[in-house]
Amino acid sequence: MTESKPQDLYRETVFLPTTSFPMRGSLPKREPEMLERWAAEGLDDSLFQQSQGRQVFMLHDGPPYANGHLHIGHALNKILKDVINRAHRMSGYGVHYIPGWDCHGLPIEWKIEEEYRKRGQDKDGVPVLQFRAECRAYAQKWLDIQAAEFRRLGVQAEWARRYATMDFSSEAAIVGEIGKFLLNGLLYRGLRPVMWSPVEKTALAEAEIEYRDHESTAIHVAFPIIHDPTPAHALEDVAAVIWTTTPWTIPANRAIAYGPDITYAVVRVDDVTDGALLEPESKVLVAEDLIEPFCAAAGISAHHVLYTLPGRALKGAVCAHPLRGQGYDFDVPMLPGEHVTTEAGTGLVHTAPAHGEDDFSLGRQYGLEITELVMDDGRYAEWVPLFAGVHVFRAAEPVCAALADVMRHAAAAGQAPAGLVARTVMVHSYPHSWRSRAPIIYRATPQWFIRMDGEGSLRQRALEALEKVTFVPAQSRNRLTSMVEGRPDWCISRQRAWGVPIAVFVEKRTGEVLRDPAVMKRIVDAFAAEGADAWYSSPAGRFLGEGRDPEDYEQVFDIVDVWFESGSTHAFVLGHDGLPFPADVYLEGSDQHRGWFQSSLLESVGTKGVAPFRTLVTNGFVLDEQGRKMSKSLGNVIAPQDVNDSLGADILRLWVMNSDTNEDLRIGKDILKQQGELYRRLRNTLRWLLGALDGFSEEERVAYDDLPELERWVLHRLGELGGLVARAVETHEWVGVYPALHGFCAADLSAFYFDVRKDAIYCDGPASPKRRAARTVLDHLHRCLCAWLAPVLVFTAEEAWLARPGNTQSIHLQPFPDIPAQWHQPALEDRWAMLRGVRRVITTEIETARRNGIVGSSLQAAVTLPLAEQEASVFGEVDWCELAIVSQVDVSIEAGSAPIYLDQPDGVQDGVQGTPHGGPVVRAASGHKCARCWKVLEEVGTIAAHPQLCLRCNDVVQGGA
Template identity: 50%
Template sequence: MCADTPETLNYKSTLNLPKTDFPMRAGLPKREPEWLEKWAKLNVYSQLREKKGRTPFTLHDGPPYANGHLHIGHALNKTIKDVIVRSHQMMGFDARYIPGWDCHGLPIEWKIEEQYRQKGKNKDEVPINDFRAECRKFAQGWVDIQRDEFKRLGITGTWDKPYLTMDFHAERVIAEDFMKFLMNGTLYQGSKPVMWSPVEKTALAEAEIEYHDHKSHAIWVAFKVRSGGDDLADARIVIWTTTPWTIPSNKAIAYNPTIAYGLYRVEATEEESWTAAGDLYLLADDLASEVLTKARATEFTRVREVSASELAGITCSHPLAGFEGANGFWDYDVPVIDGDHVTDDAGTGFVHTAPSHGADDYECFVKRDWLDRMTHNVGEESQFLPHVPLFAGLQVFDQKGKEGKANSTVIDKLVEAGGLIARSRITHSYPHSWRSKAPIIFRNTPQWFAAIDREIGDGKDTHGKTIRERALTEIDNVKWTPQSGRNRLHSMIKSRPDWVLSRQRAWGVPLTCFTRKGALPTDENFLLRDPAVNARIVEIFEAEGADAWYTDGSKDRILGGLQNPEDFDQVFDILDVWFDSGSTHAFVLRDREDGTEDGIADVYLEGTDQHRGWFHSSLLQSCGTNGRAPYRNVVTHGMTLDEKGMKMSKSIGNTIVPEKIIQQYGADILRLWVAQVDYTSDQRIGPEILKGVSDSYRRLRNTMRYMLGSLAEFTEADRMDPADMPELEQLILHRLAELDHEVRKGYAAFDFQGVFQAVFTFSTLDLSAFYFDIRKDALYCDGDTVQRRAARTVLDILFHRLTTWLAPILIFTMEEVWLERFPGEDSSVHLVDFPETPADWLNEPLAAKWDGVRKARRVVTAALEIQRQDKVIGASLEAAPTVHVRDAKVLKALQELPFEDICITSAVSLTNDPLPDEAFRLPEIEGVGVVFELAEGVKCQRCWKTLPDVGKHKHEGVCGRCDAALS
């Protein structure tokens, strides 16, 4: 195109050059708050709700925890949700988003306790409702901070009316749904091993556990056979364990009937060994050599096979039986029992069984109705209780999560008793609390459970009679993105134990139930099940919140006039916070005016860790209370890693904070990063990655700037009917129709990586590198021609689609682009929908024809690029190549077009003559060759084409086309 050069006459001012004030530099960090302020004044979210006749679409927000500033995972999560909500709104839905927060639970309680310790205060001396009030205040403070941080990301929703699990109505519904478990018979109190945090002194759910490497003691312990086969009287069964502290609670030894076992005799040992020649041991055959070598036996013999039936008849002595000072504490029989959980992959083929400290161990005892043999030897601080000889007061882990003296002391006593044959240390994956990061133990404590295999009989058994049956059935009625999420949750639900509902803390919703004094948990009348009492609790909680449970005289107030308060004890444990968040569907989707008619969300979306967390608890809770899942779609995103693929950690120093990205680049760059990654897998972020995102952003911004400049002063009078447009414009409309389908399908499937990639590729390849490149000449140099009018009409059509298609992702930038054309206080791209695209724009025959045209063009442009690099020409307009085309159909297509304009040359000669040897070819495009030739004539001083007619018209130094434009 024309530019200032010495030979240029004064024609630049006559060109239709782009005109726009849209800046090249975005300045997002400074300008984004201005648009946020504008949207707040416009109340965009409320305006969208006023659009009538739309199908509701609800993405239910998984509540983040009200504790601390946002991290990059929060930004990813909320941006994904925002793109889904905005895109569905612009596809014609009434897309609702109610943000919420999880406000109860241990992390907040822990923070208040830390503040108390710093002030020298004792939590136990503070009235419980004063303590709860401080927890509430702390949570509210972080809700306010996080709300502002989410809003800065551009997240839309009912920020003025979010949901909080600590709101009175929420606490009322949580208690109400808990009492549905009370009434339908699934609630029970049991004493069984649960995951217990010695640091936090409370039971934990599976969702509150993470696994880290931990160095543990490993010991091989021999149990003397007390009764069994004659030749086994002097034999010992060997077990292996990494939890020596559980040996004092041993009650059995487990074997597997499918494993081959043998009786082994030690023949010789190393000088230092806890075994001796002549010792007899029962071991799994596949592990015997490894075990005896570990015990420093240098020679040993397999005496004979030991059958499963023989093992079933054996009883052993505890290794600490008869120990001096134990007062007979361990002088009981240790039966040998079968168990499917026993393997010969590692260990000895026999499993030490302490039913109070292991899930499999416990199930073995449940199966045999031996629950009266459970032990209660370990307290809430992982300390041996006073009644346990030798070990009373010793801790497994101390208050800081460090190893106490319990393990080492048990090992020492086993050595004294002659029960140890080998020991070592191993590093293995071990469960830790995700809050304190300290290791946990399995501990038998009285807890409250929801029985997931007990028939409910509430009339909602369409999908199953038990919670587990319902959940497994409902999983297959849900659409999972990605599908692997279904398999993961299904396997978890299939194998999970009963739900531990109780926590021994203070900040949360209490288990609103009463137990009858003097009754046992197994008694039919142990729990008070009175609908009138439940109704009174609900009424009080709605007005006063859960604090009412802890006020003086609350039991009399609740039971008075309905039951005799003296007959019952009030339960003061609090509910698992996963029950809180699992209940959100009830007090958000069901109860709010902006909820859903059926109480079911269209989408739940969270990180992959929520298969054991929110997805899981919501499914169990809803199946227990409503008989079905609370969601139709579940979308899962991966975890965010640094550029090297490492997990982010403050200690490593590789964390990426959203606030810093926004300060440097702006929120739109962060949002664009989200759109460019495959969020269903783990994704990476870092400085170099953000530079790449910024480059993509600049290219898109330049595309929008070019359209804005070319559409200056465009009016409806300039619009042209697509049917009258040249083929090139009709081709672009065809691509738009294809893209419209792809965009809508992608957004509907929550695949906005696919949406963005499709739109970005179209913008760079179809528009910038092809259509814009070709039509610059007509746009800049033509007068009121068909080509120029058609091009400007297509640019207007492109403008409306690209800005709206990208608006859910680049919310700030597309608003800026929109306001550049349609300024006004009431104007916003976020108030419009995706334009409907006429189906008749699709033109497959035209697209097939132009596929050949574009291939031929590629050969021409590649040939001319070589001439330009060799400095034979400075620009393609200096050329007039001869193009040899073998395919008659393609040749005819080229002859029907102004192919020289398509190739941006001054002229083109087309022929079906055979390709000469010197013709330029591209290997991937057969049958097309180009012979370079310079254009004949003189360079037009306005459009720069080299043409024979330049200088033969009214205006000096121009071609006929430019002369007409000037006239």
């Protein structure tokens, strides 16, 4: 028979932690089980019922696109929203979170067209209603998948009330919003350049553009001046030289812009390098400040300036198009332009009104022809001289060849230079479609626009509305404001099939758009009953009504920009069914300042006169651990589904809330591993609390005034954290909150308070005032931590809450605890900072003694702690044995010595009065080890009945306090 060790005899008398809450989270397994349980228990219904009668907090969901699995950016954004919603609910608000989806638009069309191409089928040969039905089915499939993936992340929402832009009611509301702009006069059709994708054959919104490096051919081109307005004929036989990085726009050139305040020079070419296109004695006009870079580009090795003249002297000058005689027999006027600078080029700007914003504005100001030379697929129209059928991105060679021929002909004929002067290749940042990743062009086409300026300026009203909006972070205000200030009229038309049509009629005879409220009402009613398909399946007369001949009207089939659709979501979500308008918060990534934030603002201000949000919260982008964008080619993509399956959604949620979401975030395997370690510390804190609270009852609770000072300090710290959470709820600024909560658990609790109070909790008797006080505080800690962690660790907090006997209702139905004002004791903060500083000094010496073999564990140590008289009076009655977790402490008062601990938690104070006393001295404790609490005390062995116990442990074993 094995002889029992002395400590084994008393093991059952020690109150060791006991809990069903396991050390390992096993989140990938437990989280789906918990979701199933919540669904079976109807938790969402309970939350909805709880919200009734409360003040509503409304975070309006920006709709993700229903196309593909969720990526890590989706997870970041939705988790942030969920934390804010849950925290508001637990703060007493009624929260109604209506998730939404953006379902129309080009990416879905592309996916359906890809299927057609695989089958060798022509999309244009498919009936439009069949095509739209296939797009709808595709969007619905991904909507359902994404909804399930959001739920797996722990996102709580009123899923049965979800909205989608392709719902019939949504399509009716969207076309109704278009009608409001039609009727208030802000909607118009005009010919102007828009960003156009030749690949996708549609106009693009600014939010659909990304800038990527692109290789372009840059050319200098000479335009011979054929009308010289200068008195001294300074421009006789001179050619004006322009520079452009888009050679394909040369056929569309209709003017040259100059700067009225720029000084220009007539430069005579004296000598050239081999291969130069200009001949000696040629005369060219360029800005004086740009002569040197121009000569270097053109291979001019020697030159001199014949004349200089101010830009305003060029008024009335006229050039010939360099391809004159080959189908371009029109004059090219020189016109003043405020946009002209001397930063690059020649100071003379090639102007093609159909292919640039500044060009268009100048052309409209001076009545230039707005040519439509380029078709929707990026090829020159068949009637364009020299370049018919050539794609614009393959036009550099033929354009340069034609211009080079002109230059050679001019040189041979002794005429003023005309045509190609120089050619280089450059790599620069160029706009691309973010979907096809193909370069785009500016192309003038008839499009539908919402007017930004003019009577009742939408731009001005939007800027005034933004002044009343709160921005988080505050600096993001400048970004949105500047974008609204500088944006052109809003192009809302797209040349596609899957979406809500711009359902208007244009009178063929006058070209005027029909603005009739009765017509618009019939359209809205039809869409509400049948969806937007009604526009394609019904005769025009159904909407025009009696008294109008459909033959007299053009029915518009352009679809509306998806940004207009998503910007309209406030119209069919907010202000209905008990939901407020405007929303309290819109929360999206920083890219939405040019996307959803802006389109929602303009749409709402244009139809309602106010912004649809009170506060805009912006989060950053997600990068990998090296700060790179995620891409499959780099192999650095972190998918939320993979994190769920390997680590658990709570780890992903903790990563979000431990990050500075105002900036770009980083994620990767090492970062997630770190989050796993942080999670384990939080989980172990909860587990120890639950174990130490085993059997706790209300009869055991101690009133605040009867708590020891250490317990009151813990409650003070708890109150500080409660204030931090409350401020975050109020301001929506959560950065730093959960790192502070983790720091409290790791440093204040696990490494200090739990360590100090373990002896009392494990070894004191049930009636011990100290044990009861500690367990009272542990009860507060459990309630507060479970509640404050619930918005983030939605699964773990629930598990830890229900692991407490008597808790049967979900933590997510609980309120945040009210923090009593009496817990706020800032004086305790300073005092315990000093005491913990002394403790660190003692434990450092104990560690040194352990390394030197003087003691084994800290309970084998006895400490002599010298204190100055001032320190002794400040520290008062402190149980240094308990605080330092040693068996014996002898405090010696050093008369006349200077304090070394006060205000210096980590070291010796400088500038003190008196002679500094020495630090603590550690030695082996005298006596014997108690078999129950393991303290080494002289009193062990003095009790005949239990010679292996100290007096305290003997009393407990005998049934005392």
